[in-house]
Amino acid sequence: MADESGLEHHLADLAASGQRFAVPATAERIRARGDRLRRRKQAAAASGGVVLTAALAVGVLSLVRLGPGPAPAAVKPAASSTSRFVPPVPAPGEEYAGEIGYVYGAVLLEGDTVQVTVEQLRTGVVHKVTAPTHTPVEVKHLAGGKPGDMRLGELVGRLSAGPRWVFAVDYDGEGRIQSLREAFWLSVERDGQR
Incomplete structure (x- = not known):
């Protein structure tokens, strides 16, 4: 064991x-x-x-x-209810976005604002926008062929008729018009008028 x-x-x-x-x-x-x-x-x-x-x-x-x-604008652009217009948005790194079109039908509104009709050259979209009368406008042919700077309020009479003058319209990031620049190289005769 x-x-x-x-x-x-x-x-x-x-x-x-x-x-x-x-x-x-x-x-x-x-x-x-x-x-x-x-x-x-x-x-x-x-x-x-x-x-x-x-x-x-x-x-x-x-x-x-x-x-x-930037200081807030007194009036934002007012697009018509039937318009397909959407204000352009600046590209990244850009201050403004723009559209090119005929600017006409200017009307002085209350509160020192001007309403204009814009007909886009590319798309034919027609819309109305408002901008302060002090909005800067670069002109040439509209001022008799002499390049210069004016204010939108000074051009109401000249822009009150039908489509005749082509402008580049600059919008800021909030859809407000910041300036207009006459695209004199695109201004064309319409109905025999200049």
Whole structure:
């Protein structure tokens, strides 16, 4: 029986040594997996912090204008209810967007504003817009062939008739007319008038 008990003792020692070597390996794998998870979480938190900081910076810059903005216009352009006209929007990095068309039918309104009809050259879309009388206008043929700067209020009489003069109309980002520039190279005779 001593042999049997010796064998049992020997087997018990072997099992105990196996457990000592097996348990630390399992514990080591669990510890390594935990370390990997912790490093991933730290990396995600760090990159998330960078992304969050960048998003906040972009958001703040888009909400806050750098420097003073343009003064609000007294009157916004009023498109007719049946018009397909949508004021052009400046391209990124551009201050103004424009359209080229016949400007006519000028009428002086109350509140120092002028309403004009614009017929786009490319599309033929006709719409009405209003602008302050002090809106700058670059002219040449309309002023008798002498290039110069005038104000829209000074040209109401000359622009009150039908389509005759072609202008480039500049709009700001909010759809307000900022200036008109006579496109004298495009001004053409209509109905034998000039």
